[in-house]
Amino acid sequence: MxxxxxxxxxxxxxxxxxxxxxxxxxxxxxxxxxxxxxxxxxxxxxxxxxxxxxxxxxxxxxxxxxxxxxxxxxxxxxxxxxxxxxxxxxxxxxxxxxxxxxxxxxxxxxxxxxxxxxxxxxxxxxxxxxxxxxxxxxxxxxRFTKGPSGSFKNLIFAANGVKPEIVLRDAVNNEAEIVRHADTCLVFTDPLSLHGLTWRQMVAWWQKNHQPDADERTAANGLYRSLDSVPEQLVMRTYCARYAEEGGFDLPALIPQVYLHYDPYTCRSGKQSWALYRQRMDFLLLAPDRSRIVIEVDGVQYYGRKNPPNEHGKVTWTAVPRLYAEMVAEDRRLRLAGYEIYRFGGYELTAPGGEQLLAGFFTSLLTRHQKPTP
Structure with a gap:
């Protein structure tokens, strides 16, 4: 122009x-x-x-x-x-x-x-x-890569508890608003920077909206505590330890319990459409090279059905091929849409050396997705 x-x-x-x-x-x-x-x-x-x-x-x-x-x-x-x-x-x-x-x-x-x-x-x-x-x-x-299409508009994350009820306040401009259960999640709507979403930007957003009188370090601690209730504790702690290192506030933020899809209906209401499979993801990273990275920690419930306890009170699980097929089909769809997906089995993270495994993975991941050089 x-x-x-x-x-x-x-x-x-x-x-x-x-x-x-x-x-x-x-x-x-x-x-x-x-x-x-x-x-x-x-x-x-x-x-x-x-x-x-x-x-x-x-x-x-x-x-x-x-x-x-x-x-x-x-x-x-x-x-x-x-x-x-x-x-x-x-x-x-x-x-x-x-x-x-x-x-x-x-x-x-x-x-x-x-x-x-x-x-x-x-x-x-x-x-x-x-x-x-x-x-x-x-x-x-x-324009010459196969990254995610579309533009960033909002992020609904740290979901914990009852599913929030969302309406389109302005359907023309795609402006979403949570009308019930807003206390069960956080919503980030600030503009996305040139190079993803950093921990410093997340802290600034939290400081502005939740702790306006706090300094950056105090606000960071408050934000971390609000995110530290997810089941995947080891992943969260291992990655977030990097925030305390030199330059750590400028690392991509690890965002837990993200609504990547959203079906307004629920199983409890009896009206769930099942049009969107696995709506909530364990973790999301918006990397400096504009990649969108999904990290999942898979327990047995992802691919099995829980059996009634036996006479000794022991609980077992039966593999369900349909559940596994649904999971990998969704992975294919997301990859074709430009997302990267990394899965961890819950077993490998609870085994000895799980923390070291995660630390090495995150080092390699951040190296792979650095800010592009001019």
């Missing part, structure tokens, strides 16, 4: 380009009908970068003025927040005046150097430009 898409000219005979304020302001409330948010963010970043560099050097070639540059800044921030890159922190809001770039550079020793002013704009907008270029590259690569 070219920056001039935001402008219109009057008669085409040398009249200056005029910002389409209505178009730019509409970007604050949702994506453009004609362009992706990524294309818009790149174009607005380039527009702001070029105009402020022009103002700080020879003063020529600007498209914006003091009246409309704040409009572009607000739209730019809104689009970036939808995409997830951190918006720039502007120390000024206009070109001239008390809150202008000129006042800022004079107050910060840049009056005699065009290069210093260029460096200032690079420091403000450079990280945004680089993040958008990374995202653009990932989008390009995604």
């Amino acid at each position: 070219d920056v001039l898409a935001f402008f219109s000219s009057g008669d085409g005979w040398g009249r200056p380009w005029v910002l389409d304020v209505e178009l730019v302001e509409s970007l604050r409330f949702g994506p453009s009908a004609n362009c992706t948010d990524l294309d818009v963010a790149i174009a607005l970043t380039r527009l702001l970068y070029d105009d402020f560099v022009a103002h700080g050097t020879n003063g020529q070639g600007r498209h914006l003025d003091d009246e409309n540059v704040p409009v572009v800044m607000k739209a730019h921030r809104a689009v970036l927040e939808r995409l997830a890159p951190e918006p720039p922190d502007w120390p000024f809001r206009t070109f001239d005046g008390p809150r202008g770039f000129g006042t800022y550079w004079r107050a910060n020793g840049m009056s005699g150097s065009w290069q210093a002013r260029r460096d200032c704009i690079e420091q403000i907008l450079g990280p945004t430009r680089d993040a958008l270029e990374d995202l653009q590259e990932l989008e390009y690569e995604r």
